[in-house]
Amino acid sequence: MPDNVQGPGSGRTALRADCANCFGLCCVALTLTRSADFAIDKKAGEPCRNLREDSRCGIHSELRTRGYPGCTVYDCFGAGQKVSGETFGGRDWRADPDTARRMFQVFPVMRQLHELLWYLTEALSLEPARFLHGELRHSLDETERLTRLPADELADLDVAAHRETVAALLHEAGRAVRATAPRGKKRDRRGADLIGARLRGADLRGADLRGAYLIAADLTGADLRLADLIGADLRDADLSAADLTGSLFLTQAQLNAAGGDTATRLPPSLDRPAHWGR
Incomplete structure (x- = not known):
């Protein structure tokens, strides 16, 4: 650093x-x-x-x-x-x-x-x-x-x-x-309509999800490392067991709007919401 x-x-x-x-x-x-x-x-x-x-x-x-x-x-x-x-x-x-x-x-x-x-x-x-x-x-x-x-x-x-x-x-x-994510993983989904999308276990490393609509999306077990999440709408998205370590520009408000559990991996700067499952 x-x-x-x-x-x-x-x-x-x-x-x-x-x-x-x-x-x-x-x-x-x-x-x-x-x-x-x-x-x-x-x-x-x-x-x-x-x-x-x-x-x-x-x-x-x-x-x-x-x-x-x-x-x-x-x-x-x-x-x-x-x-x-x-x-x-x-x-x-x-x-x-x-x-x-x-x-x-x-x-x-x-x-x-x-x-x-x-x-x-x-x-x-x-x-x-x-x-x-x-x-x-x-x-x-x-x-x-x-x-x-x-x-x-x-x-x-x-x-x-x-x-x-x-x-x-x-x-x-x-x-x-x-650009440091594995080759072929850097998808451009800026502003994409992913409402209710079935992304369970998806490899989203390095994806550009800026402003994407991920409302009620199933992201259970998804790999979101190095994904750009600035402005992404995560309301009611399921982040159970998802890996968000190293994700970019994630905020506490986005996490609070989503669902997750104790297996969800978070960046050290953010807290696990109290209402998440166990």
């Missing part, structure tokens, strides 16, 4: 949600639509009825059984505590309507920036992409700089344009890593 480059499991503490230091922003700033994921309709800026005065969820341990599985798969990548504690200096949105309005505008922007920081941090740990590390480091530093902008500037930030620039760089990094 290059000097001064951290592994994918390190340097990410600030990119993990710390609800104890957030004013429950995901429970207020976001829109909820009554569906299989959420038991209620809620407008953006309207506090969820389950949000307590101490900014904690009143049914956190029962979210799945009470009709809120969507809440259990959401990940702010640490944006909540960054906006609450740094951008707004610990000012609670409850104290001032103008603070609330701006905070709710900034939170989704910060969340996107922190997600990019998660991916860039991982990309900098990838030895086959070493030739890109200078550009990746510059991109990470620039993204971090953007997260420190004042609230008004963050609210007006063209985050989509920045994401596009970073996405191209991440794609190059992923391609360099996938």
Whole structure:
């Protein structure tokens, strides 16, 4: 590993949600639509009825059984505590309507920036992409700089344009890593409709699955090492006994949306979801 480059499991503490230091922003700033994921309709800026005065969820341990599985798969990548504690200096949105309005505008922007920081941090740990590390480091530093902008500037930030620039760089990094997979295994399934696909035991080493729809796919025992999973939709996919070690750009939210068991092999930077089978 290059000097001064951290592994994918390190340097990410600030990119993990710390609800104890957030004013429950995901429970207020976001829109909820009554569906299989959420038991209620809620407008953006309207506090969820389950949000307590101490900014904690009143049914956190029962979210799945009470009709809120969507809440259990959401990940702010640490944006909540960054906006609450740094951008707004610990000012609670409850104290001032103008603070609330701006905070709710900034939170989704910060969340996107922190997600990019998660991916860039991982990309900098990838030895086959070493030739890109200078550009990746510059991109990470620039993204971090953007997260420190004042609230008004963050609210007006063209985050989509920045994401596009970073996405191209991440794609190059992923391609360099996938090229090390066994010959003939590097399938291009970007954005593919694989909903309900029967991929039990499939050799997907080095596959490009960026943005693929793997909803309810059977990936039992599949080999996903070196597969690029950035943006892949893994809702209700069965990852039992699958090998995800060395997979690229996998997030905790993707795992939380899927199913698995104790035989599922995960990257060291991610946790086994509590609702997975044994």
